Amino acid sequence: MSRSTRGRRTALTAVGAMTAAAAVLMTAGCSADSGDADGDVTIEFAQWWEPELPEGALRSIMDDFEAANPGITVELISGPYASTKEQLFAGAASGTMPDVVGLDGAWVSDFAKQGAIADLTSLMNEQGMDDSKLASQIQIDGATYMIPVVNFVYPLFVNTDLLSEAGIDQVPSTRTEFETAAKAITDLGSGASGWVLPLSLEAPNGIQNDVMSWNWASGGSMLTDSGQPDVTNADVASTVEYVKSLWDDGVIAAGSFTMKEQDKVEEFTNGRVGMMIDSLSHINLIQENNPDLNFDIAAIPAEDGYDGSRGIPYASWGIGVADGSDHQAEALKLVEYLMSADVNSELSTIANAFPGNVDSTPEFGDGKELFEKAFEIYQSGYPANEFTGLPVSEELMRQFDTELQKYLSGDESVDEMLSTVQDSWTAEF
Amino acid sequence: MSATLPRTPRRIGAARRLEPYAYVAPTAALMIVLMLVPIAMVIGYSFLDNVILNKDPEVVGLDNYIEVITDPVFGTAIANTLVFVTASVAAHLLIGLAFAMMLNSRLLGPRVLAAFRGIFILPWLFTAAIVAVLWRMLLSPNGVVNYLLGALGFGDGTTEWLSDPGLALGSVTFINIWSGYPFFMISLLAGLQGIPADLYEAAKVDGAGPIQRFWNVTIPQLKPIIISMALLDFIWTSQQFALIWMTTGGGPIVATEMLSTYTYKLAFAKYEFALASTSAVLILLLSMVLAVLYVRHQRARD
Structure with a gap:
């Protein structure tokens, strides 16, 4: 056999072996057993x-x-x-x-x-x-x-400086008080808005934390007793109508439709909004980023006249x-x-x-x-998050979010919005 | 005299014929495992009911295709993608060509040109995540863009560039144009530098002005690059996902829903992997039209 033929054969064998090795490596999963001989x-x-x-x-x-x-x-x-x-x-x-x-x-x-x-x-x-x-x-x-x-609970955060500047001396406890306070803060003309509502479709958890929380705070529900969708009920309707009234009042910070949770926290931290509903876990972040900000927390306002126990999102x-x-x-x-x-x-x-x-x-x-105050709010109410355990819950929020954006833009009525959501949720369930 | 028997010519011939295949075998194996198998799997998934989540999926024929094609949001996604891609490619070409010609000018000194080259290429160096964060901040209602426009007397300084359903598609297209033109610019600049000076001189001698030289010398010389780049950009831009997802998430409502975000939502928000595969196969078919055009153009050049 000539040297060149032998060389070519060796090359062929090597190539074949490499191909086989590559194929084996790529197709075989690396399933290593994490137990060893000592029983560790x-x-x-x-x-x-x-x-x-x-x-x-x-x-x-x-x-x-x-x-x-x-x-x-x-x-x-x-x-x-x-x-x-x-x-x-x-x-x-x-x-x-x-x-x-x-x-x-x-x-x-x-x-x-x-x-x-x-x-x-x-x-x-x-x-x-x-x-x-x-x-x-x-x-x-x-x-x-x-x-x-x-x-982690989601109470109402209030910028106390903006609130007192606007002449409101008490943290709002009802929807009417909240709307009045939000208007007063917006009317200050300092560029600050009363409330902030993140509705980004990328991360639609604003529906759970910032919209549906109003419903739970007044003892409402978005599900039937058997756990099926019930978004056309009067409580959910009153919640979205309330959000729409705040929208029409112009008290919600601009950019809602693409705003995410971190934008919301930033707006509040920089004093550009007076009130937000947010996770307690952000207290440290807000204090670190703006040590001069004076803020307080409270239970999410309930419907006027509601005196039952308040659901607090978590x-x-x-x-x-x-x-x-x-x-x-x-x-x-x-x-x-x-x-x-x-x-x-x-x-x-x-x-x-x-x-x-x-x-x-x-x-x-x-x-x-x-933190201690939040614990009191938590204990006086009940943890409420009806999205927990639902199928494709993020998608349910996104469907609600898309229809809410249409409703806020004036493209459809509240009844059309809620019945569309009810249909799409029922299909997912 | 050697005792070794000579190998038959037929065996040698077979080995010779197989030899080239053995050399391409590693690449072929990689292509099969990394491209053909996944594509075949996705095509297979598109004919089953909800795969992955459903342990025993059944064949449902064309049901998934009918469902995706009749979904009005899919239609919106196609329309938005077309607007986004066409506007992006056209603007990339125009801006890239204008800047390339400026950088090819002899009116400016080499240091000034080097500085501008650095500045113009900057947007291309940022990853999609950085571009998205940067422009989200710039275009925020409280951002620099609104401040500057307000200060200059344009608008009231409260424009919701990304959150207004009427403006969002235009805004994300603008961001994509900003981040993508340098690639055109660099390629066209290389093309411009390769045009022989004597062509321009001959045109000048024939009495051609700057505009005529541009249309009759520059453009014909750049044509192969322009066509290749435009086709490639069309394919790449139609796959743009990260930028859209991180700026608007396909919203507000469905104003910036693209084929890429639509497919992503089917897979990772609804966990409808069969429908997502169907949408992906439809995108593959649309992309293949462009790919065929590109390959034919390349072949014609060769």
């Missing part, structure tokens, strides 16, 4: 919490867990909320979800239907976890899929276990640990949130007066 187990915990907590805080809780549970190592997979969401949806579709997952109530129904997250009711029974101290559990068809670890850092996890027992241990009274108190304190364990209490103290 590594569990992955994907969440968006770590970046939102003080640096090292969540890792230190994990270190304590590892010390208390020798043989279990926790690997944190952390990212911002949006990328965590995308990662989890991709993982759910491909069956490669991390063992423990941070969950938003809006995703639970979809993950549960997909079979991506485990039925915690049976898992807790199997592993003997006591669930009597859990403040709430998010269930689908009678089985728990998510446990809220901590809850968002949770929920937790669940992947259905495909090889280490569900260890994963549940981490869930149990985070839900234990002391750890839950610690986490709620550092996150400026309310605990998911009924025996836990967040620590109040200097600089946490607003």
Whole structure:
């Protein structure tokens, strides 16, 4: 055989081997078992919490867990909320979800239907976890899929300087008082608006936090008793009509239709709006960015004459276990640990949130007066978020948002708006 | 005398014939795994009922196609995409050509030209996320643009550029034009620099003025670049997603809904992966028309 023929053959073999290797690498999933020969187990915990907590805080809780549970190592997979969401949806579709997952109530129904997250009711029974101290559990068809670890409430934030400048000496408690205050602030002519309403279609959670919250604050609902859509009821109609009246009064900050939550917080922080409904978790951010801003928080105003208990919107850092996890027992241990009274108190304190364990209490103290006040508001009302656990809840908000934008623009009546939403929601359910 | 038997000519011939295929095998494997398989899967998904979420999807024939094509929002998305893409490509070409000619001018010194080259190319260096954040801030009702317009006496300084359904499509198109013209400019500048000076001199001798030289020398010389760039830009711009999503999210209402945002919402907001695949296949078919035009143009050039 000539040298050139042999060389060519070697090249052919090498090329063939490379092709085979490339194909194998690309087509085979890398499914490494995270257990090792010593019986030590590594569990992955994907969440968006770590970046939102003080640096090292969540890792230190994990270190304590590892010390208390020798043989279990926790690997944190952390990212911002949006990328965590995308990662989890991709993982759910491909069956490669991390063992423990941070969950938003809006995703639970979809993950549960997909079979991506485990039925915690049976898992807790199997592993003997006591669930009597859990403040709430998010269930689908009678089985728990998510446990809220901590809850963030959405009270009304008020710029007290603008309010007193406008001659209003009391934080509004009813819709009429709110409208009067919003008009007075807008009429100051300083360029500040009374209220801010983010309706971006990219992140339509303004429907939950800034629109439907008015309904819940007056004891209203958007669902029937059996959990089906009921957006044509008088309470929802009165809510959107009220928002429209504020819109027509010109008291809502410009740019609503593409405004996002972070824009809303920025407008308030810079003193360009007098009032907003926002997460308590933003208190630190507002104080850091504008230490001179004087603001207060209050319960969301209710309909005039309403004296019942007020629903206050909330968002949770929920937790669940992947259905495909090889280490569900260890994963549940981490869930149990985070839900234990002391750890839950610690986490709620550092996150400026309310605990998911009924025996836990967040620590109040200097600089946490607003936090303490919010806790009172929270305890005097009830947590309300009817979007939690609904199918494609973000899409439901987006459909509501699109129709609300048409209604506010004068393209359709309130009845047309609500019946369109009712039809599209019913189709999704 | 050698004891080795000579290989038959037929075997050698077969090996020789297979050899080129072996060399292209790695690339072919990559293309199959990364392109053909996903495309085939998406086409397959478009004929099933809700795949991924549904563990045992059934074949539904053309139902998904009928549903997507009869959805009025899909029609709006096609119309918006056409307006957005056509305006963007035309403006990219005009602005790119104007700036390229300016940078090719001999009236300015090399340092001034270098400075302008740097300034003009800046928008192209920003990623879509930066461009979106930048223009959201500039075009905010409290932003710099409104302030400047108000100060100059144009408007009352409260224009909602991105939130007004009547202005949003124009605004996102403007942002896309701003961020995309440098690519045209650079390519056309390279083309301009490659035009032989003697063509202009000959035209001058024949008595051609600057406008005639532009139409009869510059444009014919740049024509191959212009056509290639326009076709490529048409394909790229029709796929623009990040900029639209991060500035308006397809809103207000459906004012800036594009084929890309429409498909994204089907997949990641409604989790209707079969419908999203259907929409993607329809976009693929539309893009293929452009791709065929591009390939034919390239072949004609060769």
